[in-house]
Amino acid sequence: MKEDYLWDKSGETDAEIAELEQTLGRLRYKRPVEPQPLPTTSRKWFRPLFSPAFAIAATLVILLLAGGLWLGLRRAHSDGGRDTAAVDKAPEVSQPAPVVSGPPPPTGPVKPIGDNVAERDIKRSINPSPLPRRNIHRVPNEQRQTLAQAQAVNNARRIRREEIARGQEAKAQLIKALLITSDKLNEVQKKIQGTQERNPIS
Amino acid sequence: MNLVTIKSLRHTSLLFLVAVVSALTIHAQDIRLQLGNLNNLEAKASKVVDVTLDGALLHLAEKFLNSKKPEEAAVKELLAGLKGIYVKSFQFDKEGEYSMADVDSIRAQLRAPGWSRMAGVKSKKDGENAEVYMLMTGSQVGGIAVIATGPKELTIVNIVGTIDIDKLAELSGKFGIPTIDFKNDSKAPKK
Numbered sequence: 001m002k003e004d005y006l007w008d009k010s011g012e013t014d015a016e017i018a019e020l021e022q023t024l025g026r027l028r029y030k031r032p033v034e035p036q037p038l039p040t041t042s043r044k045w046f047r048p049l050f051s052p053a054f055a056i057a058a059t060l061v062i063l064l065l066a067g068g069l070w071l072g073l074r075r076a077h078s079d080g081g082r083d084t085a086a087v088d089k090a091p092e093v094s095q096p097a098p099v100v101s102g103p104p105p106p107t108g109p110v111k112p113i114g115d116n117v118a119e120r121d122i123k124r125s126i127n128p129s130p131l132p133r134r135n136i137h138r139v140p141n142e143q144r145q146t147l148a149q150a151q152a153v154n155n156a157r158r159i160r161r162e163e164i165a166r167g168q169e170a171k172a173q174l175i176k177a178l179l180i181t182s183d184k185l186n187e188v189q190k191k192i193q194g195t196q197e198r199n200p201i202s
Numbered sequence: 203m204n205l206v207t208i209k210s211l212r213h214t215s216l217l218f219l220v221a222v223v224s225a226l227t228i229h230a231q232d233i234r235l236q237l238g239n240l241n242n243l244e245a246k247a248s249k250v251v252d253v254t255l256d257g258a259l260l261h262l263a264e265k266f267l268n269s270k271k272p273e274e275a276a277v278k279e280l281l282a283g284l285k286g287i288y289v290k291s292f293q294f295d296k297e298g299e300y301s302m303a304d305v306d307s308i309r310a311q312l313r314a315p316g317w318s319r320m321a322g323v324k325s326k327k328d329g330e331n332a333e334v335y336m337l338m339t340g341s342q343v344g345g346i347a348v349i350a351t352g353p354k355e356l357t358i359v360n361i362v363g364t365i366d367i368d369k370l371a372e373l374s375g376k377f378g379i380p381t382i383d384f385k386n387d388s389k390a391p392k393k
Contacts (some may be wrong), residue, residue, distance in 0.1 A: 017293040163262070170255060170263035177257040177289040178277060181359045182373040184348045188332045189371065 233337055233345040234318075235360040237290050239307050243356070246299045247292035256286035256362075278367060283342075283364030291357040300356050305349060308358055309333075314345055318371060329353045 004011035244250050255263060265279050267274040278342035292300065312319070312335045321334040330352040346367070348359040 052208045060242065164266075166259075167262045167266040170259045171266040174255055174260070174263040174276065174281075174287065176251065177255065177287045177359070178280065178370065178373050179358065180251065180253075180289055180291060181287075181346070182331060182370050183359065184350045184357060184359060185334065185371045187325050187350070188321050188334055188348075190326065193330070194320060195225060195323075 221298040233360075233362045234286060234288065235308060235311050235347060235358070237288060237308070237358055237360070239294070240290050240304060240358065241323045242354075243292050243300050243304065246293045246294060246313065249291075249293040250290060251291040253287060254268055255288075260284060260286065267269075273373075276322070276373065280365060280373075281370055284361065285363035286361070287362040288362075289358070294356075297353040299354070305356070307346075319345070330355075340385055346370075 005014045080133055226227070244252075260281065264278060267278045267281075269275045269278060314338075316337045317335050318338070319333060320336045321332075323332045325331065330350070332348065332350045335347040335349075337347075338345055340366045343363075343366075345365060346359070346361040346365060348357070350359075352358040
């Protein structure tokens with residue numbers, strides 16, 4: 001029996017040794033895998049992220065953003081009040097009334113007013129500072145009143161136009177009637193005069 | 203007792219007022235001729251003039267008359283006592299389109315008390331006749347009716363209310379319109 005296989009795994013395979021190898025091979029020492037080193041670039045970026053200076057700067061930025069947002073909302077709120085006042089002062093007269101209870105009409109310059117109302121509602125829900133409620137209810141009421149007045153004026157003008165047309169027609173009819181009457185009376189008069197001239201004694 | 207007397211007096215005066223108003227209304231209805239039976243001639247006529255001006259329309263027309271224009275001022279003067287003007291005038295293309303029965307129905311209404319025939323002209327030559335009726339209320343003319351007939355023409359005029367006939371006759375040829383002559387088509391007023 002050659003013992004080459006036992007020493008350098010050359011020559012003929014020894015079954016007994018091979019079985020031992022297989023059995024003992026399970027208990028073989030396994031060297032753990034060495035951790036891969038991180039790339040140098042990522043390390044450079046990652047390092048200052050958790051630095052105290054960065055955390056302070058981030059906090060400051062967040063505080064600044066929050067402050068800016070708060071100021072912006074506050075200013076927008078005050079502008080919204082002015083918009084409402086402007087709507088109060090100059091409502092659209094010739095356009096249909098933007099009724100609050102119903103949906104706004106799809107076209108026409110009424111839309112901006114409806115948008116203002118919606119924007120104001122959103123701002124009011126964000127900002128707890130109360131809007132003057134008087135204004136909220138006054139907008140549609142005043143618009144309704146103004147529209148009613150405009151409609152009344154238009155109706156009065158239409159009635160006036162109709163009355164003028166009727167009056168002109170009546171005047172024309174009157175003159176026509178009087179002219180026909182006058183003409184017929186003259187005709188009779190002329191014929192009577194002609195008869196009298198022809199028969200002066202009778 | 204006094205209260206009862208006052209109440210009965212009030213009732214009596216109210217009844218009297220109602221009676222007077224009713225009498226006046228009936229009188230006004232008598233003055234106004236019923237021309238509805240002539241409506242069937244409209245389909246046959248080539249030209250129709252139909253004027254019905256009463257009450258509110260007459261006052262409306264009066265408002266539109268300009269007093270600064272002499273012709274319109276004259277009309278305004280005429281309207282002072284007028285209650286209504288009704289004219290129906292038909293012009294036909296052919297002779298015999300209307301019957302004498304149509305005219306007689308108007309004449310029958312003018313036989314009512316108050317109306318008197320003031321003038322009548324008959325022309326055998328051209329077949330044109332004209333009659334003028336007046337309703338006198340005291341010394342004033344309370345209404346006028348004119349019936350003018352021709353072979354191709356029939357005109358009925360009815361004026362209700364006090365009117366100055368001389369002033370009315372003066373209107374012919376004014377308003378920049380030549381004297382209306384129904385014999386000539388080109389001058390006939392169009393409705």
